[in-house]
Each structure stands twice: as C-alpha cells, then as structure tokens.
Amino acid sequence: VTPGQPGGPGVAALRDAVAEGRAKAVEGARATLAAIASDAGPGGLNAFLSHDAERLEARAAALDERVDQARSEGREPGRLAGVCVAVKDNLCTTDLPTTCGSRLLEGYRSPYEATAVRRLRAAGALVAGKTNMDEFAMGSSTENSAYGPTRNPRSRDRVPGGSSGGSAAAVAAGVVPAALGSDTGGSVRQPAALCGVVGLKPTYGAVSRYGLVAFASSLDQVGTLGRTVDDAARLLEVIAGPDPLDATCADRPAPALADAARAADVDGVVVGVPDEYFPDALDGGVRDRLEAAIDALAARGARIRPVSLPHTRLAIPSYYVLAPAEASSNLARFDGVRFGRRVPAGAVEAMQTATRTAGFGAEVRRRIVLGTYALSAGYRERYYARAQAARERIRRDFDAVFAEGVDVLFTPTSPDTAFALGERVDDPYRMYLADVFTVPANLAGIPAISVPVGDVEGLPVGGQLMADRWAEPLLVRVAAGLERALADGAAVRA
Amino acid sequence: VSVSPAEVRRVAELARLGLTPAEVERLTAELNRVLEHVDALGEVEVEAGTARRDVPDDPDSTPATQPSPLRPDDPGPDPLAAPPGSMAPAWADGFFTVPRLASHRGGPGGADTGEATGAATGGPDPESDR
Numbered sequence A: 001v002t003p004g005q006p007g008g009p010g011v012a013a014l015r016d017a018v019a020e021g022r023a024k025a026v027e028g029a030r031a032t033l034a035a036i037a038s039d040a041g042p043g044g045l046n047a048f049l050s051h052d053a054e055r056l057e058a059r060a061a062a063l064d065e066r067v068d069q070a071r072s073e074g075r076e077p078g079r080l081a082g083v084c085v086a087v088k089d090n091l092c093t094t095d096l097p098t099t100c101g102s103r104l105l106e107g108y109r110s111p112y113e114a115t116a117v118r119r120l121r122a123a124g125a126l127v128a129g130k131t132n133m134d135e136f137a138m139g140s141s142t143e144n145s146a147y148g149p150t151r152n153p154r155s156r157d158r159v160p161g162g163s164s165g166g167s168a169a170a171v172a173a174g175v176v177p178a179a180l181g182s183d184t185g186g187s188v189r190q191p192a193a194l195c196g197v198v199g200l201k202p203t204y205g206a207v208s209r210y211g212l213v214a215f216a217s218s219l220d221q222v223g224t225l226g227r228t229v230d231d232a233a234r235l236l237e238v239i240a241g242p243d244p245l246d247a248t249c250a251d252r253p254a255p256a257l258a259d260a261a262r263a264a265d266v267d268g269v270v271v272g273v274p275d276e277y278f279p280d281a282l283d284g285g286v287r288d289r290l291e292a293a294i295d296a297l298a299a300r301g302a303r304i305r306p307v308s309l310p311h312t313r314l315a316i317p318s319y320y321v322l323a324p325a326e327a328s329s330n331l332a333r334f335d336g337v338r339f340g341r342r343v344p345a346g347a348v349e350a351m352q353t354a355t356r357t358a359g360f361g362a363e364v365r366r367r368i369v370l371g372t373y374a375l376s377a378g379y380r381e382r383y384y385a386r387a388q389a390a391r392e393r394i395r396r397d398f399d400a401v402f403a404e405g406v407d408v409l410f411t412p413t414s415p416d417t418a419f420a421l422g423e424r425v426d427d428p429y430r431m432y433l434a435d436v437f438t439v440p441a442n443l444a445g446i447p448a449i450s451v452p453v454g455d456v457e458g459l460p461v462g463g464q465l466m467a468d469r470w471a472e473p474l475l476v477r478v479a480a481g482l483e484r485a486l487a488d489g490a491a492v493r494a
Numbered sequence B: 001v002s003v004s005p006a007e008v009r010r011v012a013e014l015a016r017l018g019l020t021p022a023e024v025e026r027l028t029a030e031l032n033r034v035l036e037h038v039d040a041l042g043e044v045e046v047e048a049g050t051a052r053r054d055v056p057d058d059p060d061s062t063p064a065t066q067p068s069p070l071r072p073d074d075p076g077p078d079p080l081a082a083p084p085g086s087m088a089p090a091w092a093d094g095f096f097t098v099p100r101l102a103s104h105r106g107g108p109g110g111a112d113t114g115e116a117t118g119a120a121t122g123g124p125d126p127e128s129d130r
Helices: A011-019 A025-038 A053-072 A115-122 A165-172 A189-195 A229-239 A257-263 A284-299 A312-333 A348-359 A362-375 A380-403 A428-435 A439-444 A472-493 B005-014 B021-043 B111-120
Strands: A048-050 A084-088 A126-131 A178-183 A198-201 A221-226 A270-274 A303-307 A408-412 A448-456 A459-467
Touching: A011 A025, A011 A053, A011 A229, A025 A053, A025 A084, A025 A126, A048 A165, A053 A126, A084 A115, A084 A165, A115 A126, A115 A178, A115 A229, A126 A165, A165 A178, A165 A189, A165 A221, A178 A198, A178 A229, A189 A198, A189 A221, A189 A448, A189 A459, A198 A229, A198 A472, A221 A229, A229 A257, A229 A448, A229 A472, A257 A472, A270 A284, A284 A303, A284 A408, A284 A448, A284 A459, A284 A472, A312 A362, A312 A380, A312 A428, A312 A439, A312 B021, A362 A380, A362 B005, A362 B021, A380 A439, A380 B021, A408 A472, A428 B021, A439 A459, A448 A472, A459 A472, B005 B021
Parallel strands: A084 A126, A084 A178, A270 A303, A270 A408
Antiparallel strands: A048 A126, A178 A221, A198 A221, A198 A448, A408 A459, A448 A459
C-alpha cells in the first residue's frame, strides 16, 4: 500500500495497514511529502499553500510508536491511524499558517486549532498540509486565491472548481486519500465534481465550526472530500458530533457512516428527480451521464420519482444577498488591529482602510460592498428581508418532497464540467451560476454529497444526492450504492 | 433601482475599503448586473416573522432539532498555544495597540490627517471626545 499516487489505497486500507503493523505511518508520510514536492513550482497543481516536512515525519514516527504500544497492549489504534489528510486553509492549525487564501492573513498562525482538525489528529490522522482556496472561500474556481490558482489534475489548463479547489485537487491527484473543506454554497461538492472525487456536506450543525474562519455563518459547514464515498464518510464520522466550543453545533452523536457506506444498498429507496435541476441549458454530456446514473439506480431497485422544487430559481438571488451580507459583517474583524497584516496610514480609521484595501482581493471587496449595500438603510427590506423569505420557500420545497416519501433527491452537482483557467474571472455573475445546483442545500441546511458519475470528453461529471436533515446514514448508503452500481456497470461494459 | 457610483463610494467607505475611480466605475456596473438578477426576489412576499429565521436550525422552525447546547460556565486555563501578542500587528503591556483616532487632537495620527479621514470613513463625530 503506497499512498501519494493516483488510484492508491483509500482511508480504510491505509489505516488498517498501519493499525495491523503491515505499514508504517512514517513511510506513508514520506510518500505524501514526495507527492506534494513533485507538484510544487511552475506548472504544478499549486494545491498546497503550506506544509512542514520535518514536523510531519516526526509526528508520523511518534504515531508509529503509539500504534506499536497500542497493539502490544491489545488496544485499538485510532480510526484514522497513520492516514495523511489535507486541510483547507480556512481551518485553524497551530503548526501551520492559516491564510484563507488571503494576503491579509499571510503568515498568520492561529493560537488554537479547529475542533475538526483536533478530532482528526486525535483519531491518528496526520495533517499533510494546508490547501489552496478562493480567498475567504468566496469563489467557484480557486482563481480568487492570493497565492495563485490551483490546477485541475485531470486537465491542467482547467480550474479545479472552488472554493475548496486545493483539497479536491490533492485528493484527485492521489496526494492524500481524503481532505477537509468547507461548504457555504457548494465549495466542497462543486470542486469534488470538477475533479472527479467525492464531496460531502453534512447537515447544518453536524460538525463544529470552532476554528473555521467564518464567511456566512448561517450557511457555513465543514465538509469532507475523498476518492470514494467511504473515504469521505470515514472522515465525517470522526469530525461530527457535539462540541461545547460551538453553540451552533447540534447536540447529536456522530452517525455510524462507515457502516452506511458498507451497506451500499439502494433497493426500495425513493429517489426524487427534480425537474428544475435539468433545465434546457444543461450541458448535453452532463445530462447523459446523469440519466445513465438514474438508470443504474433503478436497475438496483431504486424507485425513481419525478418531483418539483418550484422555488429553485430563487436560490442564487437569495444566496447572493444573504452570503455577502453575512460576509460583510464577519470580515469586519480583519482591520489590522488583532491579527494579520497592518498597513500604517496615520490615524486608526485610515490604517484600517489601508489595511483592508491592500489585504482583500477583488472578489472579497465585491462581496463586502454588495453585502454592505444589501444591509444599508433603505435597502434592507428590499433585499435582505426578501432573500430571507425566499430562503424559507426553498426550505419548504424540500420539506414537502421529503414529507411525501422521497428519501433522496438526485441532481447534477454543477451545470457543466471544469472550465478553462481565466474563462470566467471577468464575469462575476456567470461565475456565481456555477453554484446554481449546490446553493439550495446550504439555504435549507440539508446534507448533500457529490459522487463521480462518469466523464464527458475526459472531464469528470458529478451527481448530487440530497437528503433530509440528519439523514446522513441514508445519504451515504445511497451514494455508496450509486458508486458501486456505476463501477459494476463499467466492469460489465469493459 | 440601480446603484449609483456615489452609493458605491459611500458603501465602500462604510466598509473601510478604498476604491480608485476606475474601481468605483467597474464595481457599479458589476453590482447593477448582480442586482438585476436579485430583483427576481421581488415576487416573494415577506411574511411577518420569516426574516428572523436566518439560521436553518432555528428551534422554532424545525421540529427535529434541539436547543443550542451550552457548555458549563467554568473558568478554565488559557487554551491558546501562543499569547495573543504573538499574532498582533502591535501589542504593548497586555493590550492591542492602534494609532490614535482621527478625531483625537495632537496625537501622531491627529488633527492634520484626521479631518479628511474622519469625514471620508463616516467615522466618529470630531466633537465626540471633547
């Protein structure tokens, strides 16, 4: 079992090899570091913003000792013992910088760690490095990073999606079997789709956000990426659950998701296919792959049912009022006073303006201005209140179909495959439309997962499954069932 | 409704962002394009009470949820791996330090730069600290 290669072993195989003494964590760490190093520099993926080779090797060696000790005492080593994972650079770590892809936080080191990161480490995982992202998670291509774009491993002149593009690329390239991301409007699922990996956004409140740098607090969730449903599920199983450090984290135990992935059973499951997610403008290749996936689910005993979510068209307008409004408030803390860079400019107000002007990139400034405008006197009712009301309609659409007996919904994750680097940077609204199928799950707070359903002209297509709040076990079971059905179908055709 | 360059300048000042005239022009056009699409929200009637349901798991709106968990209010040891001063741009005697307010007279960031800055950022009333 050699990690650090495309098509390499998954989370469970790596963990079991280390836990059973067949492999050493330090060997895995070295292979991972070699993969990171081989993709640095011009023409590389630029998936990682920081890593610390020496410290990683030292931690892996210490872990090997702990695993040996545990084995000799008959204790279970951790659920992720010796597995190298990547972490998006908006989750705080004490041993590596946390920049959020922004100049403003260049070199910033958090004095505490995110709960999700702490739980991974406690389970024996090794943090291989911090991954590139759109600045403050605002974007759908990772081109808004102050540290240069990440390239799509499947086609290096194309974007990996965003904002968790570095995490998706690192998994797709086989550098790590799994990674953490964050998903405010699709930032885990859309890059997963564009890179051909799995991306899982849990129910709002399932994972602690302590140490996740806030973008839009009513929408943000920590999510997981993996090469398979099982990889993503195993990470989520470890990071989910109550946390006294985050009052928005629900008081519910983490669900048993590895068991759900193993079941992989879709027989009798009612799969709703919403008309609104298959518009005439949908890419023909994407539509074909989705229809083939629906056929594969039906062949395994799923009951396919056409449904309607009539307020879907309001999702993007609602999201692009609410998310910038919340961001304009959350990002007020970056003012050169407590952390990050300071640009001296006379009095405190001038210093704050100079710091923020130099520190924020174009998209962050655009969203702060949009959000401040939407909340300003005279416009709040027109924009913010209506966006909130639209959000409520969207949520009721989902409640209605789930109440009518639909178990999961199946849709495209993204309206098209990975687009060329630079293609959309000058057209903000066109870039926003990349999120059209992912934003509704965030607005409704429901869990959703993107699963690879095949390629179009060599570029991956993702299928999205959504389920009711707290139905992650069902969601993971059906996603794994779809994954298995497609793999068996491919094997039969070959 | 369309946004004017003056409104964009005003909003940017409130958000403590400096914009060049070219940026104001571009941002005005971009904002108007986004708001054109956002106007689709005009068809939604705002019902009383919906605006405050801004968190998906508001206990009033979702029967399946539970109230937010509270941790015991016990004082604990400082969990920080490094003191706050280590990450601060400026720190002295246990405090984050900043330049003086523009409205402060006689300080290093004082009256000479203060009047223009205070007005431009919608900052505090120059009379307020007398």
